[in-house]
Amino acid sequence: MTATDGGSATGGSATGGPGGPGGDTVAAVVRQWRAVHPDLDTGPMEIIGRINRCAALLQQAEDAPLRRAGLSRAEFDLLGALRRTGHELTPGELARETFSSGAAVTKRLKQLTERALVERRGDTRDRRVAHVRLTDAGRDLVDG
Template identity: 90%
Template sequence: MTAAEAAGPRGGRDDTVAAVVRQWRAVHPGLDTGPMEIIGRINRCAALLQQAEDAPLRRAGLSRPEFDLLGALRRTGHELTPGELARETFSSGAAVTKRLKHLTERGLVERRADARDRRVSHVRLTDAGRDLVDGILPEQLAYETAVLSDLEAPGQDQLAALLGELLMRLEGRLGALRV
């Protein structure tokens, strides 16, 4: 049985994670499978949403990490160094270097040397880069709105609030938590 069949075309009662959890409970009845129901679903939702989100971006020839980089420059409204971009987009410095090279070649960002510290450079959007971000963003948000529209508005608010709380605590914790 495929995942899609398990979920049912429409009006099915279970998502795929529920089915997986049921299987685990049958095999290991003693285990507390509670965390799976949250973490498994978050992972699965992220995978599905990312796949869906990619559609509008791909039309513009951008990957999501590339868009995140451009978006960081756009939303902060000022230049950022490669290191700041790495922190802002939660990726490694090496990845940022590669993306910057690519985006520079495409004329979407520009670099400027720092006057005082010659190790650092400052990256900013070109006009073309800014226009691209501003053009894509509404399209992207509209698409995301459509994707989420299956969930009632109050459910969306609750979900956003709960995820916000979880995320806030994860971010506060996970840096320190070493097991």
Template identity: 45%
Template sequence: MPEHPDHVARIQAEWARERPDLDVSPQGVIGRLHRLAGHLTEQLCVVYRRYGLGEGEFDVLATLRRAGPPFERAPGELARFTMVTTGAMTKRLDRLERDGLVTRRPSTADGRGRVVALTTAGRELIDRAFTDHMANEHRLLAALDADQASQLEGLLRTWLADVEEPDPS
């Protein structure tokens, strides 16, 4: 055990003492990833709040922006891309529309469908916010050198592919 064990190592040591019959080694990875995810989310949200956005609103604006011109998608597509229910998407869109960042209109391809589009203000906001977001992500990864970051990315890609449903598209 390291000279100064981290939170997860202390938990593992306690379990090893109390339940030596169980292999608690997965906690070394899962526990640290879980704790790291919480810290990362907290640090990412600092940037979103700077632009008056929550994590969900940032995600919607980013999804519309990376769609390319004319920066629009159907609400169902947005829900799939952002992995939320259509009800949660409606709440996000209501707020973004109220703030003048998106518009909703009937679809020209399907009279029953709707289309959500970035406004000019929405595009300008997400371009500024995304620039700061990427600088923040670079800062958060600075503890790893390029080789370590690349190796970690590959490991996470492999693991995620095993636990996520394949993308139907």
């Protein structure tokens, strides 16, 4: 097994696993592999495993303020796209800005509209087109 074969090279989770909370999960997994397969080159999994663990820990730290604000990362991405562009966007433009599907954007916009974080308005020339903008509450949330 290598760290790049599509499976988890390290096992465990970002907050625990074989190394326990705060322990070196990767070292514990490498010891397990060496016990059952002593000739296995664990070098790649030691490097990639630690990079993945760092990424997971950073992701948790980055997501914490979003959770406190009651937002998912995907919802924040939509709000952030509206804030950084500084103008209204259509759902299609939001999908492109956030690398999301149209259906996912529609679902998230419905939730954000219900929470009064975004507003939709119809296009005066084409009723099929909607324009989305941040509300004051949405802007304040993103800026916070």
